[in-house]
Amino acid sequence: MTGILKPADFKSGIKPIWCPGCGDFGVLSAFTKAMVRLGCRPEEVVVVSGIGCAARFPAYVNAYGLHGLHGRALPTAIGVKLANPQLVVFAAGGDGDMYSIGGNHFIHACRRNADITLLVMDNRIYGMTKGQPSPTTEPDFATHLYPEGTHMQPLNALALALTAGANFVARGFSGDPNGLAEIIVEAVRHPGFSVVEILSPCVTFRPDQREWKHQVQRGALEPAETLAEALARVATAPALSTGIVWKGDRPPYLGPGRQADRSMENLLQSFVA
């Protein structure tokens, strides 16, 4: 593949399993636009995912992909990046994948701050398994498992990301592919671990989310100067606000440094009695 690439060059041609009207189509569109704007080549991009509707993402992108285990996209993506720092590495998945079964990895990926970008397609429901509550489901939302609602506090993942050390924190909306593409471009360009939470409606199990296109407050999250300010914004802004709220200055994690003194000769000498 040579010459100037178009967004379509980043689509694999495999037909998504997503429902008609699924927000994830918009994310795919935004992603391919971002790839072009970043000037990426398909062979240098790796998208790692776990399990769920959103986690089918890599198969639909013309890039290297690894569709692995439920919840484990982040450590896998970190392994890819540390092994080959030249690659542009994404982890992609849904709210259940990243915040529930993968919640521990989310915390430690923020702390570690490897130079990768996380795309969380948040629809506040488990879609693939047909409508169970997720960590971002509203406490009173009725499902088959919880007809009265879970009465559990929805996770404020952006606040968690900020406190745990993520170096770039933003929220986008699948219904605004151009705006989302801009956020992804900035997320990739910013060094360290970038968290992009994406409001991506599930039209099948959350038909109420069709209204998001009227409710989302684009750009309501603005870059903060300090971490405290960023935290205050994600704590007080309406849940459907989008925008980049934090660009930190932590150096990205590259793994432990090289130590030249441990040559093989020195290693073997250390066994001598």
Add this chain to the structure above:
Amino acid sequence: MTSTQDRKDSVSVAVCGSGGAGVITAGEVLLAAAAHAGWHGLQTRSVGPQIRGGEAVAMVRIASHPVEAHADAFDMILAIDWRNFDRFAAEVTLSPHAVILMDEEAGDLPAVYAGHAGPVLRLPLQEVAKAAKGRANMVATGLIGEMLGMPADSLEHAVRRRFKAKGEAILDSALAALEAGQRLFHERMANHACPLAPPPMGKGERWIISGNQMAGLGALTAGVRFVAAYPITPASDLLEWMTPALAGAGGMLVQAEDELASINMIIGASFAGTPALTATSGPGLALMMEGLGLAVAAEIPVVVIDVQRGGPSTGIPTKSEQTDLNIALCGLHGEAPHLVIAPTSAADCLATTAWAVHLAEKLQSPAIVLSDQKMAQMKAITEPLPLPEWKAARKVQEPCEPNTYARYRLAADGVSPMALPGTPGCMYTADGLEHDERAVPSSRLEDHAAMLEKRARKLADHDYGDFWAEIAGEGEVAVITWGSTAGAVREAARDLGAQGVHFRRLILRLLSPPQPERLATALTGVHTVIVAENSHSGQFLHYLRAHYDIPARLVPLHHAGPRAISAREVREAVLAALMGNGTTAGNGETEGSGGRKAASGPAGAAGTGSSETEVLTR
């Protein structure tokens, strides 16, 4: 002076004391001195549950022949004090004439040794140490060294090596205490000399190694450059050894947030093209099972070293057992062929781990390396080991035209070239979902069948060569074993061989995929097969029965850890089988130190009397 006839070809010594007494250091110095002088030897240790400063016992065996396991009984125990000794008593069986030597202030003799027939001596170890401005552990080292007839220059060399980094004052006081201990021997217990037969190797360069270090070195020489792991006993010292070693080789070790992250990080690193490994123990291996299944399905090479410890659950973290065999072989869901490989000694961890890396990379498969706490944390003297030839050499896809690459092409040998990210034209998504040749997810029966067959074929059809097992000896009785139990089997072969009694030994390195034809060849003409393993339930026995058609009588020889299978147990089982009554060797526990007697008594008969008819008619 003792005559040469009285010199022993193997002496076993235990040194015990509470935290800070330095008994482990005493053991290490004795072992290093033995290595310097040219003896064989090993050291293990047992420690209390305290994180720091708990009681400990160092167990050292020095011999004029290669040793891989402790002898049946100890010839001496030296107690700087007896604090909480009951925790270790079962691990320190004394021979009837063993010397018990204790500090004057050590208190009462433990009940377990009440009625001991041999000498019980009380010496002023602490007082002598004080006078020499040193510590009692080095007084003990000097005393034991002198008792065993170790050359003074080797002891001094070992002390200097151990303390040179601690500053001159500490080194001088250690040397002073060592000399005081040597003098104390001559002043107070010269008639208890227990001299070793002359060192067989002469002076020269020797290594002191642990299995964990050799596994790390094997992985490194084979090309592993990425390790992600979560701390766990008894694998952590492997990780600590590898951290600087990898950094020096341009690789890295990452501490992951848990074992789920460890296995997935190495899957990611290997997908990106870097040979990758993790090390863990039973609880961590259990957490990694789903990841290993992904590595099978997506055909991503990874190596997991499982340093086995007592289980289930948290079990006995600091002590050895061979009981992760079942989970290593069968713990993956679905049908997931993979490699399971076991080193046979601390030294063998070097070559076998390199082999595992080589095979995993070549066959694009996960490999589980089953070592165990015994070989992993044992300190052993060895001649410098040759670095293994096995290297990671993955079949990699060259750049290609877009839409032509099929990652999971049904190659004849099942191994299809792997495109690494960065390679133009070959973009694909590796998948844990069943897929077709182009890596596109598929639930079609034909694709599933083809991929199951591909993944099974690439392992089953590979020629693993002679390294799959160590096969030696002759005769109609065979002992088949794996892992660190091999040490007891080799020693039994040496002991019985010296008496003209021979048996075959098969020590399997390759546990999965099974090699039925090779095993059948190795067992041709054998009427009785003793199956030796350190497991309560006989996991290895069940594995053999499941995968091998063995046309001989199987005699189980197994019991739980932390007590290892001993050479004596193997000798007795072999002799019983040769005499045709080996049906009850399993879980047999004979008291005391009668092993030698039992071994020598029927030897003459065994040479001639192992009539096949007699055995088969039982």
